[in-house]
Amino acid sequence: MKKMESSNNPNDLGVPEAAEVPALSDSSHASSTLSKKINPDLTISEVKHGIRPGDVYVRMRQPHAHVFRKVGPGHFVATPESDKPTSLVERGYRAIKQVLVGKPLETAEEIHQRLTKVKALAVFGSDAISSSAYATEASLVILMVAGNAALGITFYLSLAIAVMLFTIAFSYRQTVKAYPQGGGSYQVARENLGQLPGLVAAAALLIDYILTVAVSIAAGSAAVTSALLVSGYAEQITAFEASLPAFLNLNVILSLFFIGMITLGNLRGIRESGTIFAIPTYLFIISLSSMLLLGLFKAFTGTLAPASPPPLLPATEPLTVWLILRAFSAGAVAMSGTEAIANGVQAFQPPESKNAATTLTVMAILLGSFYLGLSYLVTRMGLVPSEETIISQVAVAVFGTTLPYYIFQIATTGILVIAANTAFADFPRLASFLARDNYMPHQFMFRGDRLAFSVGIVALGSIASLLVVVFGGNVESLIHLYAVGVFLAFSLSNSGMVVHWWRRRGKHWKKSAAINALGATLSIITLIIVAVTKFALGAWMVILLIPIFVSIFLYIHQHYSHVREQLRIVEGQPFPTKIEHLVVVPIDDINYASLRAIAFARTIARDAVILHISTDPERAEKVKAKVQKYAPDMKLVIVESPLRAFVRPLLAYVDAVHSQYPTAFVTIVLPEFITARWWDGFLHNRTAARLRSAFERHPNVAVVLVPYLLEK
Numbered sequence: 269m270k271k272m273e274s275s276n277n278p279n280d281l282g283v284p285e286a287a288e289v290p291a292l293s294d295s296s297h298a299s300s301t302l303s304k305k306i307n308p309d310l311t312i313s314e315v316k317h318g319i320r321p322g323d324v325y326v327r328m329r330q331p332h333a334h335v336f337r338k339v340g341p342g343h344f345v346a347t348p349e350s351d352k353p354t355s356l357v358e359r360g361y362r363a364i365k366q367v368l369v370g371k372p373l374e375t376a377e378e379i380h381q382r383l384t385k386v387k388a389l390a391v392f393g394s395d396a397i398s399s400s401a402y403a404t405e406a407s408l409v410i411l412m413v414a415g416n417a418a419l420g421i422t423f424y425l426s427l428a429i430a431v432m433l434f435t436i437a438f439s440y441r442q443t444v445k446a447y448p449q450g451g452g453s454y455q456v457a458r459e460n461l462g463q464l465p466g467l468v469a470a471a472a473l474l475i476d477y478i479l480t481v482a483v484s485i486a487a488g489s490a491a492v493t494s495a496l497l498v499s500g501y502a503e504q505i506t507a508f509e510a511s512l513p514a515f516l517n518l519n520v521i522l523s524l525f526f527i528g529m530i531t532l533g534n535l536r537g538i539r540e541s542g543t544i545f546a547i548p549t550y551l552f553i554i555s556l557s558s559m560l561l562l563g564l565f566k567a568f569t570g571t572l573a574p575a576s577p578p579p580l581l582p583a584t585e586p587l588t589v590w591l592i593l594r595a596f597s598a599g600a601v602a603m604s605g606t607e608a609i610a611n612g613v614q615a616f617q618p619p620e621s622k623n624a625a626t627t628l629t630v631m632a633i634l635l636g637s638f639y640l641g642l643s644y645l646v647t648r649m650g651l652v653p654s655e656e657t658i659i660s661q662v663a664v665a666v667f668g669t670t671l672p673y674y675i676f677q678i679a680t681t682g683i684l685v686i687a688a689n690t691a692f693a694d695f696p697r698l699a700s701f702l703a704r705d706n707y708m709p710h711q712f713m714f715r716g717d718r719l720a721f722s723v724g725i726v727a728l729g730s731i732a733s734l735l736v737v738v739f740g741g742n743v744e745s746l747i748h749l750y751a752v753g754v755f756l757a758f759s760l761s762n763s764g765m766v767v768h769w770w771r772r773r774g775k776h777w778k779k780s781a782a783i784n785a786l787g788a789t790l791s792i793i794t795l796i797i798v799a800v801t802k803f804a805l806g807a808w809m810v811i812l813l814i815p816i817f818v819s820i821f822l823y824i825h826q827h828y829s830h831v832r833e834q835l836r837i838v839e840g841q842p843f844p845t846k847i848e849h850l851v852v853v854p855i856d857d858i859n860y861a862s863l864r865a866i867a868f869a870r871t872i873a874r875d876a877v878i879l880h881i882s883t884d885p886e887r888a889e890k891v892k893a894k895v896q897k898y899a900p901d902m903k904l905v906i907v908e909s910p911l912r913a914f915v916r917p918l919l920a921y922v923d924a925v926h927s928q929y930p931t932a933f934v935t936i937v938l939p940e941f942i943t944a945r946w947w948d949g950f951l952h953n954r955t956a957a958r959l960r961s962a963f964e965r966h967p968n969v970a971v972v973l974v975p976y977l978l979e980k
Contacts, residue, residue, distance in 0.1 A: 308342060348372075365717070370536045372717035382617040385627050387542030390549035392612055393631035395480055395605030395690030397553065398683045400638035402487050402743065403429075403602035404646055405658040410595040415583030416650060418591075425596050426643035430636045432790050433603050437632035439762050439787035440610045441625045442780055446768060448621040452611035453761035454698060458705075460764035460771070464818070469760040470702055471817035473607070475810055476753035477691035477698075480604060481527065481732035483750055484691075486741045487657075488684030489522035494660040495677040498669060519741030524733055526685045531729035534692040537718030545689050548682025553634065555672075555679040560641040563666040567648050575664040578652040590801075597751060597798040602639050604754050605687070606632070607761065611694045688732070696724025706828035707821040748805040755795035756814070762788035849933035849970070850925060851876035853902075854918055854959065858894035861976035865939035866899050868974050872935065878904045879921065883912045914955065915962050922969065934969045941976040 314327045336344040351372075353359045366372075383391060407425055411418045447455055453473060458466025496505060509517045533541045566572035585591065609628045616623040642662065651661050659680060667673040696712070700721050703712040716722030739745045762784045769781035799807055837843070851873035855862040869876035878895060882888035888906050895904045909917045926934050940956035943949045956973060963971045 309338070310336060310344070368532060368535075369716070370540065370718050373537065373719050377719070383539060383542050383615050384617055385623050385630075387539070387546055388609070388616055388623070388627045389631060390546040390686070390689075391542045391615070391693050392608045392690055393605070393627065393634070394545065394549050394683060395484065395608060395687045396603070396631055396635045397549070397638065398484055398487075398687035399602045399604050400556070400635060400642055401491075401659050401680055401684055402483075402657070403599050403639060404643045405653055406601055407595040407599035408646070408651075408653050408658060410591065410598050411587075412581055412653060413583070413585040414587040414591060415581050416578065416652070418583075418587045419650060419652070420647055421587075421592065422595070422599075423640075423643045423647040425592070425599055426602075426640055428596065429599050429602055430640055432600075432794065433606065433636055433639075434632055435783075435787050435790055436603060436606055436758055436762075437628060439765065439784050440607060441628055442784060443610045443761060443765055444613055444624045444628060445621050446765065447610070448613055450611055450613040450615075450697070450701075452607050452694075452698070453757040453764075454611075454701060456764035456768065457760040460767040461760065465760050465764070467707065467818045467821045468814060469757050470698060470707070470821070471814045472753035472756040472760075472810075473611070473698055474695060474817065475813055476604065476750070476757065477695040478728065478731050478735065479746065479750050479753070480691040481530075481688040481728060482523075482735040482739070483601075483743060483746045484684050484687035485523045485526045485530075485732070486519060486736055486739075486743045486746060488526060488681045488687075489519040489741060490657055490743055491660065491677055491681040491684060492522055493518055494655070494657045495674065495681075497656055498660065498664065515737060515740070517741060520736055523736045523741050527688070527729050527733050527736070530685065530688050530692060531725060534689065534725045535716060535718065535720055535722060537720050540718070541689060541692075545686040548679065548686050551675075552679040552683035555676045556638055556642075558672075559663055559666050559676060560638070560645070563645045563662065564641065566666065567645065572645070572649060572665060574649045574651060574661065575668070578650050579654075581652060593797050594801040597794070597801045600751050600755070600794055600798060602635065603758075604750065605690050606635075607754075607757055608690045608694050610761075612697055615693065615697070691732075692725055692728060695728045696721030699724040699727075702821065706825045708824060745806070748802050748807060749810050751798045752795070752802065752807045752810045753814070755791050755798055758791035759788055759795050762791055847933050848929070848931070849873065849935050850929065851935045851937060852879050852922065852925065853877070853937045853939075854879045854881065855891070855939065856880070856955075857891060858898055861939040861941045861974075863898060864976055865937050865974040866902060868972070869937045870902075876902060876937070877925075878902050879918070880904065880906050881914050881917050882906050882908045883914070915958060918959065919962060919966070922963075922966070926968065930968075932968070936963055936969060936971045938971060938973050939976065940973045941978055944978050944980050 310330065310332045312329045312331060314329060316325050316327050317323060318325065330338065335347055335350045337347055338344055353362050404422060404426065407422050408419055411422065443452065443456060449455070454466055454470040457469040493505065496502075505518055512521075533544050536544075563572060609624050609631070613620050613624045616627075642659065645662050645666075646658055649662075649665060651658055651665075654661075660677065663673050663676045663680075667676065699708055699712040702708040703710050711723045712721065712727075714721070714723050735746070765784035766781050766788060769777045769784065799811065803811070849872075851869045853862070853865050853869045853876060855865070855878055866876075866878065878899065880888060880891050882891075885908070888908070892904060892906065895902065905921075907917050907921055922934055922936065926932070936959070938956045938959055943952070960971050960973065963969050
C-alpha cells in the first residue's frame, strides 16, 4: 500500500507528497526489468520436453489472438475485441449508440453496402421527385399578382421546364458513363475546365444541398400543417404558436424534428437509409400516380372541380415578360436533384455506371410526368395558392377529405422530408472528394461505424437546422435561394463535358458533345434568368456565398500544400537518424510519481536535469534534501519565483537551456498522477495538463507525460 499525504503548494504538479519512497536500487531494478527484449510479433516461444528423454520441441503461442489476428510477419488485423469499451460510461455510450446507429461494420463490408436500383431511386431520386410537390406552386405564387387569368400559363411554363429537364438528364447520363468514379459537376469541371471552375461547381452544389434539406423538410412540415388546417385545427395551431418564442412556429419545430430523424437515419449507413426511405418514396410514387390518373379521368369526363371555388385575385401588375421569366425561374426548382446520381455513382452495385444511368432515366421520367400532370390539373381547375398547399388542394378535389386524401398527405410529407436524404447522401460524399483533394478538412473523409461519412452528415444537419430557424421554416423565403447553385453546377458540368468529348474524340464524340452543348446552353440561359429574377429576393446571398466558399477551399488547400512541402522527403537531402536532446524533469516534490518520471528520464538520457520552480524557500530546501537522498545521481536546478508564477518561469528556463544548443531537442518529462475517479481530478491543480498545453507549440520541445495511477 502506498502512503500519501497532501501537498499545500498551490502550484504543484498535482502530485501529493509521499511519506515513504523506494530506494534508488529499487528504481534501478525496475529499469533493468523493463529492458527485456520486446517481441513485436506478440508470440511466445515455449520449450517443451517430450515423453522420451532428449525429445525437445518449441511451441509457438499467441496469447493475444482474441485481440489481434496475425496475417503475416509484423502484420495484424485488430478484432472487434480490441475496440471493446472498458469503462462503465463508455459501455453505456456504446450501447445507446448501437441502438440508434447500429452495429459497427468492417471496412471490407463496404461493397456489400452498395445500393440496388430500387433503393438508389429512393436515396438519390427523392429530391428530384419531391420537387413536383412544390414547383408548380412556386410559379403560381409569382403569377398571382397578374390575376387569375395569368395562372393559366403555368402549364406552358411547366412544358418548357420539362423539356429542359429531359435534356439535362440525358446530358448527365453521359457524365455517369464518362465518370464512373463519381464526383459529378465538381469532378467534370475541375478536370476539364480547371481548378477554379471545379471549386465553383463544388461550392454551388454544397450550398444547393444545404438548401435542399431546408426547403424539402420545410415543405414537408407545411404539408402536415395543411392537413391539420383542412381537418379544422386552425385555432389550436394559432394558440400553440402564440405560446412559442418569436423565432419558433409549428413548421420550425416539425422541421427540426424531421432533420434530426433523417440525420440519424443516414448515420446508420447508406444501404440501411435506402431501406428506411424507400417506403415513403414508393408510397408517394404510387399515391401521386393514382391521384393524377384519377384526376385526369375526372378532367376528361368533366367531373373534376375544386373543393371550394378559387378566390378572385385583383390584377395588381400586368403580365409582362419579366413576370413570366420570374415564374419560370421559380418553377425551375423542379430540376433540383437531377445531378445527384452523377455524384454518387460509386454507391451503386456493379455495374455502377449502367445501374446509375438506368436509375437516372427512371427518375427523369417520373419527375417530368408528375410535374406536367400536376400542373395540368392545377391549371384546369384554376387553383390559387393559399395557406393550404396547391398539391393538397388538388388531392382534396380528386379524393375529397377521405382516407385516400390523408394517405396521400402522409406520402407527400414523407417524400418531402426524405427528399433531404438525397442531400444527405451527396453532401458528405462531395465533401469527402474535396477533402481527398485537400480543399476541405480531412475529417470529412472519416467514415463512421456504419461506413457513412459521419462528419459531413452531422455538419449538413446542423447547418440546415440553423437555416430553417433563421427563415422561420418559410418555404417561399427559402426557395428564392434555391435554383442558382443548381443551374450553375449544370452549366459547368455540361460545359466541362463538351471539353471532355473534344479532347477524347472517341466514337460518336460529335453527337455526345452536341447533347452536352445543348444542355450547357439551356443551363446558362436559365442560370442568367434565375440569377437576375431572384437576385433581390435572396439569390444575392448565394451569389455572395459561392466566392466565399471558394476562398475557404483555396485557403485550406494552401495550408495542406505548405504542410506537404515541409514534410516531403527530398532525395539526396540528409535527414537525422538520431536526435540529440536535453531532458528536464519539472517536479514539485519527491514522491512516487516524480520518482517514476525521474527513472524514465534516466532511461532516455544520462544527464537529465531535475527542475524545481520554488515559491517557498523553506520548501525548496526540503526538495533539495530529498533529491540528494533519493536521486543523488541527478542534477537539481532550483528557480525561485518571487511573483509565485510557475508556468512562465519554467518556459523561460527551457528557452535559456535551449539557446545553448539551438539544434538539440529539449524533452520535458512531466510526472502526472491519474485519480481513481474522474471527478476527483477537479480537486487538483492539473498543472501537468497546463504545462503540456504551454509547451505544445514550442519549437524543438517534446513533452512526455509519465502517468501514475492512484488506487483510490
